[in-house]
Amino acid sequence: MSIPSKLPQVGTTIFTVMSKMAQDFGAINLSQGFPGFGSDPVLLELVAKYTLEGFNQYAPMSGIPHLREIMVEKTERCYGVKVDSETEVTIVSGATEAIFSAVTSIIKPGDEVIVLEPAYDSYEPSILLSGGIPIHIPLKLPDFSVDWDRVRSAVNYKTKLIMVNSPHNPTGYLWTQEDLNQLAALISDRDIFVVSDEVYEHITFDGRPHLSLLTHPVLREKTFVCGSYGKTFHVTGWKIGFCIAPEALTKEFRKIHQFVTFSTVTPLQHALADYLKTPEHYEQIPAFYQKKRDLFVDGLKESGLSFTPAEGSFFQMASYAHLSDMSDRELAERMTKELKVACIPVSAFYHDHKDDKLIRFCFAKEESELQEALGRLTNLASLF
Ligand SMILES: Cc1ncc(COP(=O)(O)O)c(C=O)c1O
Numbered sequence: 001m002s003i004p005s006k007l008p009q010v011g012t013t014i015f016t017v018m019s020k021m022a023q024d025f026g027a028i029n030l031s032q033g034f035p036g037f038g039s040d041p042v043l044l045e046l047v048a049k050y051t052l053e054g055f056n057q058y059a060p061m062s063g064i065p066h067l068r069e070i071m072v073e074k075t076e077r078c079y080g081v082k083v084d085s086e087t088e089v090t091i092v093s094g095a096t097e098a099i100f101s102a103v104t105s106i107i108k109p110g111d112e113v114i115v116l117e118p119a120y121d122s123y124e125p126s127i128l129l130s131g132g133i134p135i136h137i138p139l140k141l142p143d144f145s146v147d148w149d150r151v152r153s154a155v156n157y158k159t160k161l162i163m164v165n166s167p168h169n170p171t172g173y174l175w176t177q178e179d180l181n182q183l184a185a186l187i188s189d190r191d192i193f194v195v196s197d198e199v200y201e202h203i204t205f206d207g208r209p210h211l212s213l214l215t216h217p218v219l220r221e222k223t224f225v226c227g228s229y230g231k232t233f234h235v236t237g238w239k240i241g242f243c244i245a246p247e248a249l250t251k252e253f254r255k256i257h258q259f260v261t262f263s264t265v266t267p268l269q270h271a272l273a274d275y276l277k278t279p280e281h282y283e284q285i286p287a288f289y290q291k292k293r294d295l296f297v298d299g300l301k302e303s304g305l306s307f308t309p310a311e312g313s314f315f316q317m318a319s320y321a322h323l324s325d326m327s328d329r330e331l332a333e334r335m336t337k338e339l340k341v342a343c344i345p346v347s348a349f350y351h352d353h354k355d356d357k358l359i360r361f362c363f364a365k366e367e368s369e370l371q372e373a374l375g376r377l378t379n380l381a382s383l384f
Contacts, residue, residue, distance in 0.1 A: 007125055014348035015121075018332060022342035028365075028373045031332075031342040033169065033315065035234040036365035040281070043233060046271035059266040061258045063091025063242070067273035071242060074276055078201075081214045087247040090254055091269055093261045094239035095199045098226035100126045101260055102195045102243060103161065105252035107132040111160040116146060118170055118349030120197060123163045135159070136351050143308065144171035144317075148182045155186060161193050167200040167210060167312025170349055170360040174204060174311035175211055184218035193249065194219060199228040199241070202285040204312040205293055214244065221246055224253065229272055232282060234364075240268050289314055292370065296363040299374030304381055305359075314364035317346060321357035324384040328355050334383050335359075341373045 018031035029036075038044075062068065068085040075083050083089060092098045099122055107113060109131030115123055117136050127134045135154050140147045151162070162183070166175035187194065196213040204210050213219040228241040243253055275281055296316055297309045305318035320331060328345035336342040346358035363370060 006129060010125060013121055014329075014344060018336065018342050018344055021333065021336045025337050025340060027336045027340040027342045028369055028376070029342045030361040030363070030365065030373055031336075031344045033362050034236045034364070035314075036369055037234060039234045040275075043235070043271060043275045043281075046274050047267055050267035050270040055267045055270050057266060059091070059263045059269055061263050062254060063089065063264065064266070064269045064273065067091055067269045067276075070273050070276045071244070074279070074282070075214065075244065077279060078282075079212045079215050081212075081220065083214070083244055084247070088244055088250050090243045090245075090250060090257060091264050092241055092243055092257055093264045094230060095197060095226045095228040095241040096122050096239075097257070097260060098224070098241050098243040099123065099163075099195060099197060101253050101256040102224035102226065102245070102249075103127055103132070103163075104130050104256045105249070106161050106193050108160075110158065112156070112158040114151060114154055114159060114162040115351075116151075116164065117351065117354075118144075118346055119163065120165060120169050121349065123195075123197075124351060127161075132161075133158075134351065138350075138354070139171065139173070141356065144168065144173045146175075146179055146182070148179075148186075151182075152186060155190070155192070159190070159192055161195060162187070163195050163197070164213070165197040167198075167204060167310075169200065169313050170315050170344065170346055171317050172308075172310025172313050172315055174208055177211060180211055180213065180216045180219060183213075184216050187222060188218045192222070194223040196223050196225045198225055199231045200313040201227060202232050202282050203289045203314055204286055205290050205310065208311055210312065222249075224249060229268075232285060233272075233275070238265070238268055240264055240272065289364070292363050292365070292367070295367060296361070296370055296374070299371065300361075300377065302374070303377040305377075314362055316361045316363055317358055318361070319356070319358050320380075320384075323381070325357070326384070328357055328359055331383065332359055335380075338383060339376045339379060341376050 022029035068089040103126040107130035213223045224245040230236040307318040332345040344360045347353040347355040
């Protein structure tokens, strides 16, 4: 039987393909974005405690009050912004759900949504399922900054939403105050909203702060900020995150959220609420990842790839354009099979698979694993 697909263009994602290939060929998997190390035992014990104590039934639809209240404190501490726990904070089943519910709450058939590419792969299907039209704007090479002139010229009366992501996957680009100001100037007197994917908010390098869109008075009024505890605390399998948005947006957001998942795993919410009471638990994350990024970029110099060290996220992108014109997908596959290091071809992050001869590595791995991978990458030239 065949049914008309609502997403005919969607197949198995490259992340699944490369991870499977890494497994089949015994390669070190630097492809998919998940940490190769465990979380803090303190957090794991809190989950065990709340599970055993019987916190196992449905949580309130918007999240347990205790966790939402701690998020108010955390948001004020990190970004100097006071949000309301009752009307502006919602706990959801991962940032993917936050992004989906935010897009669905705004987009009607025929509405246009600006997507800056390369982009995380969940944005496009979320837009299409609501009948929205993605308008793709490439980021500017070589640094992958936002081309504000192109964004401005794409805006018209049909534009309803702009998808943004900082720290950025896959490029590692970190938004500047100028980026925030440009976006604010663009939407301040238009009916355009923003979905801001900030899942790597705590992974920034070289002392650069993450500038949440919440910090800008204009953007704060029009933005769904989507975050992920899974990314921050090395527990991506928990699929738990949050959405912070002004009351009017949150009201619509929750109408969708309550029929997508209704609520999110109860003992995890209690555990995270306790864990987040100690700010060091998230304040130590940048230093933790800085060591890994430094180790990785130092070693990557030996491979012959060209790159600018990531400013944020746990990804390092690198170019081989000066070495070969092989397609990025072929290179990723051959690296996995022959060098036994798996990465992601960056063309997977473009709707039209634009191939700029770039690959992405995830360096959220144990140091020994990174060192082994870097040793193997010194033989990269053998592939060309
Ligand atoms: C940019 C970006 N947004 C969202 C997500 C998904 O986050 P979660 O696992 O909390 O759904 C990811 C995961 O890779 C990501 O890289």
